[in-house]
Structures are given as structure tokens and as C-alpha cells.
Amino acid sequence: xxxxxxxxxxxxxxxxxxxxxxxxxxxxxxxxxxxxxxxxxxxxxxxxxxxxxxxxxxxxxxxxxxxxxxxxxxxxxxxxx
Amino acid sequence: xxxxxxxxxxxxxxxxxxxxxxxxxxxxxxxxxxxxxxxxxxxxxxxxxxxxxxxxxxxxxxxxxxxxxxxxxxxxxxxxxxxxxxxxxxxxxxxxxxxxxxxxxxxxxxxxxxxxxxxxxxxxxxxxxxxxxxxxxxxxxxxxxxx
Numbered sequence: 001x002x003x004x005x006x007x008x009x010x011x012x013x014x015x016x017x018x019x020x021x022x023x024x025x026x027x028x029x030x031x032x033x034x035x036x037x038x039x040x041x042x043x044x045x046x047x048x049x050x051x052x053x054x055x056x057x058x059x060x061x062x063x064x065x066x067x068x069x070x071x072x073x074x075x076x077x078x079x080x081x
Numbered sequence: 082x083x084x085x086x087x088x089x090x091x092x093x094x095x096x097x098x099x100x101x102x103x104x105x106x107x108x109x110x111x112x113x114x115x116x117x118x119x120x121x122x123x124x125x126x127x128x129x130x131x132x133x134x135x136x137x138x139x140x141x142x143x144x145x146x147x148x149x150x151x152x153x154x155x156x157x158x159x160x161x162x163x164x165x166x167x168x169x170x171x172x173x174x175x176x177x178x179x180x181x182x183x184x185x186x187x188x189x190x191x192x193x194x195x196x197x198x199x200x201x202x203x204x205x206x207x208x209x210x211x212x213x214x215x216x217x218x219x220x221x222x223x224x225x226x227x228x
Contacts, residue, residue, distance in 0.1 A: 007131055057139050073136070073201075075133070076217070077222075078199065078217065079197070079198075079203055080173075080196045080201075080202035
């Protein structure tokens with residue numbers, strides 16, 4: 001699946017998007033896989049309460065299933081307007 | 082309904098005039114414009130707005146559709162810019178048309194409340210001293226509970 005990062009999440013991880021092959025069944029499992037990779041991922045995902053997630057461009061929860069999902073995005077709370 | 086996400090400036094007067102002239106059955110037009118505000122120190126050089134192409138349009142369309150379902154409205158317009166803006170630049174506008182003003186005012190406030198914390202935009206303030214992401218405010222999240 002494609003994993004996208006925005007704002008300071010993108011800056012901490014250092015890339016805007018990447019292709020991830022994963023067996024994770026939920027967002028939370030995917031986060032744990034990413035965190036275990038490298039310190040820059042750990043830095044981005046250290047505090048999940050400061051993060052939001054979207055699955056195929058709809059806001060979702062961290063316990064949501066990844067079944068059939070093609071695009072996951074992680075970002076801080078939004079500041080539009 | 083018209084939802085526009087663009088880098089370029091928009092012409093507030095032309096947009097408001099065209100929107101107001103579109104339907105003579107509407108007795109009330111409300112417009113709101115968001116402007117880049119300078120910092121208290123007066124040293125903001127650039128406000129950089131990042132967004133999530135695709136999801137942004139989807140989220141704005143959903144919010145506008147919900148407003149149309151909730152109030153008796155004619156047309157709804159949302160324009161939101163991204164990229165590098167300067168203090169005083171217009172970031173975004175919403176316009177609502179309704180037969181009566183209460184619907185137009187309430188729908189415009191609803192659009193703004195949801196747009197602030199449910200549309201995927203992120204603001205970064207850049208000054209001579211450095212750059213920092215604007216943090217979301219608890220009161221913006223709390224504002225959604227009134228709807």
C-alpha cells in the first residue's frame with residue numbers, strides 16, 4: 001500500500017510517501033511496524049494522540065482495519081481556514 | 082456547489098458578485114474570508130499551507146454537502162488556497178446563499194468550523210527567526226460539538 005506523510009510527520013520521516021509491503025491488519029499494527037524500523041519513524045509516531053490517520057482519503061481511527069485499503073496517510077491535527 | 086483548491090489568489094469581489102447574482106430566489110448571501118494574520122511581533126514573512134491533494138477536495142465537498150442537507154440553502158462556494166502566502170493575503174472564502182439569513186449565517190459558520198479541523202490543510206509560519214507548524218487549538222475541536 002502507499003503510505004503518505006504530511007506536515008511535521010513528513011519532515012520527521014524525511015519523505016512525503018513510500019510503498020510499504022505489510023501484513024498489518026490494523027492501522028495500529030502498521031504504526032508498530034513503522035516505529036520499529038528507524039529512529040526517524042519512532043520520532044514521528046512517538047505520540048499517537050498528536051496524530052491523525054486517513055484511509056483512502058477518509059479520516060479513520062488507529063484501530064481501523066486495513067483490509068482492502070490502498071492509501072494510508074498520517075498527519076497532525078488539521079489547521080485549515 | 083463549487084469547491085476550489087488552488088495556489089493562485091482569488092478575486093473576492095468577483096467571486097462574491099457572481100455568487101450573489103446566480104439565483105434571484107435567494108434573499109441572503111453570507112460570505113466569510115480568511116486572511117493571513119501577522120504575528121504579534123509583526124515578523125511573519127511567509128505562511129506556507131500544505132494540503133493533501135485528493136482528500137482535500139473530498140473533505141470539502143463532504144462538509145459542503147452536509148451543510149446543504151442541514152439547512153435550506155441555495156448554492157455553496159468554498160475556495161481554499163495552498164502554497165506560500167504573505168500577511169494580508171486571502172487564504173480562503175466561503176459563501177452561502179439561502180432564502181433567509183439565518184440559514185445562510187449558520188451554514189457559513191458550520192462550514193468554517195468543520196473546514197478548520199476536518200479539511201487536510203496544515204499551516205507553517207516562517208519568520209526570520211525560524212519556522213514552526215501552527216498547532217491545532219482545542220477550541221477549534223470543541224467548536225464542532227455545538228453542531
